[in-house]
Amino acid sequence: MHPSIIKGIQYLQGGNTEEAISLLEHAIVENRYLWDAYYYLSKAYLEHTKDSQSQEDLRKSLQALHTLEHLNPHYFPQKVGVLKKELEASFAKMGLTMADEVGIAQSAINGDPTEANAHSRLAHLLGEGPGTRIMRFQKIVETDPANILALSQLARAYSETNDLLMAQKLYQKILFHALGLHLTETFWEHEPMERIQEAVRWWSDQEGQGFHAEKESMELIFSFHSLSKIFSQQGELKKAAILFAGAIDLAINLGALTVLQHLFNDFLDLCIQSGQYTLARNRLAFLEKEVDQSNQEKLLDPLLVSLVRSHQQEETS
Known part of the structure; x- marks a missing residue:
């Protein structure tokens, strides 16, 4: 902390x-x-x-x-x-009332029907289920296909219905529209980690100059991680590890590592299963540098750390 x-x-x-x-x-x-x-x-x-x-x-x-x-x-x-x-x-x-949050959200939507933040807030306040949210955010995407926030909310809703194939397509669209990453089979054959790192650096520089909102950056981190989980479930462990590393790298560049640090054991385990030891060592070194010793002991499984450190296989991250 x-x-x-x-x-x-x-x-x-x-x-x-x-x-x-x-x-x-x-x-x-x-x-x-x-x-x-x-x-x-x-x-x-x-x-x-x-x-x-x-x-x-x-x-x-x-x-x-x-x-x-x-x-x-x-x-x-x-x-x-x-x-x-x-x-x-x-x-x-004090004789006051808290603002009518539903009314505020609806007013924002009336002003801009593609305002995904307001739609997300309203859906949350109304307790909408995934089916209703799919219809809500699909309308936004039809008007604004590159709306990262709407695509992310749509992907989450499809995930809740266990339609992981559609969720995967939507998360991949987010990475394409935000970072220019087109995750075809060809992409994975030619230095995918380096290309992701380059895109992440570009996004981070853009955010630092005020071109991206914090919410968009958060959804991008979430998209990397969610896509990693989907690939992992499909048995594509190497791809999953690379995408997880992308989420961590973006969080690091944005100073938002706290978002993912509680998931670091999952990342290490995934890297071990997929043989991506260099990926794990590089990110582990950064975590150990940025997080104090007492919190490291709470966050990290010593067995996983030992396995990563003891492995001598060298790979390109």
């Missing part, structure tokens, strides 16, 4: 909400993919409201929570749900 988040939590637990807010906001400035920072920032503003009675602080708490849900809708749903109820109660005490 980022040092500023750790200190921020300590200040929050000690009742010093102002210092907590300052540290957590600093962490987000350094890395906007630190999900824990948004969560605890929301809690810190909410706690600060109890003393300040400030409506602005309350709205900042809600904004931090909304940002977290927008960037990572899968972040500890129970914790987020509890915090949201606390926010609702605080709004009520």
